[in-house]
Amino acid sequence: MKIELVKSNDPRLKKVCEEVVDFENKQFYLDLINQIKNLCIEQYAFAAAAPQFGINKRFIVLVSAVEKKVSNIEELQQFKDHYETTVYFNPRITLMRGLTYYYEACMSTGEVIGKVARPYYIEFDYQDIDGNDHHSSAEGFEARCFCHEIDHLDGIEFLDKASDITYHADLNKRIEIRNKFPQKTISEDCEFDQGEIYPEFRTKVYIKR
Numbered sequence: 001m002k003i004e005l006v007k008s009n010d011p012r013l014k015k016v017c018e019e020v021v022d023f024e025n026k027q028f029y030l031d032l033i034n035q036i037k038n039l040c041i042e043q044y045a046f047a048a049a050a051p052q053f054g055i056n057k058r059f060i061v062l063v064s065a066v067e068k069k070v071s072n073i074e075e076l077q078q079f080k081d082h083y084e085t086t087v088y089f090n091p092r093i094t095l096m097r098g099l100t101y102y103y104e105a106c107m108s109t110g111e112v113i114g115k116v117a118r119p120y121y122i123e124f125d126y127q128d129i130d131g132n133d134h135h136s137s138a139e140g141f142e143a144r145c146f147c148h149e150i151d152h153l154d155g156i157e158f159l160d161k162a163s164d165i166t167y168h169a170d171l172n173k174r175i176e177i178r179n180k181f182p183q184k185t186i187s188e189d190c191e192f193d194q195g196e197i198y199p200e201f202r203t204k205v206y207i208k209r
């Protein structure tokens with residue numbers, strides 16, 4: 001199956017995705033993951049989620065979940081050799097704390113960038129490609145990437161919760177904005193309050209398995 005990027009406003013990006021249960025189809029997933037990884041690298045994306053390719057399944061691919069402090073596209077290109085891919089099936093956040101801000105973008109929304117609050121630290125359950133259960137944690141920029149992608153699995157896009165949005169922001173403009181406003185950590189351990197966000201757009205938190 002050849003993947004194709006689904007753009008914002010497509011109803012497939014608004015759906016709650018289904019749990020992955022067919023771990024016996026490993027080759028099918030490996031092929032998808034490889035294509036998703038290549039597209040992320042091509043588009044300088046940090047990560048992606050299955051519904052962005054019209055795949056109604058709960059898995060996310062983190063390709064380069066580190067903040068890249070660069071001042072132009074040439075500098076950004078130098079990171080391409082250092083990408084490391086991790087995949088999470090059926091990820092469920094079980095704990096969020098702290099507060100950070102960053103100007104997010106998304107392959108599906110294209111040339112749009114906006115400020116989003118995310119937790120500094122998260123804990124989560126997930127399954128690997130063989131269906132084995134794991135519990136792990138992430139902090140800082142990686143936690144942000146994780147939250148952005150897991151939101152996609154629940155039909156939530158970053159624009160549903162962003163402020164200070166700039167449209168028609170090409171890659172140069174996005175680099176400029178992020179250069180001026182790198183990820184800012186307000187607190188590493190405060191309660192992550194989603195009270196300001198519409199209930200349907202809040203990142204879901206589950207009880208640990």
Ligand SMILES: [Zn+2]
Nearest residue numbers: 105106107108
């Ligand atoms: Zn996205």
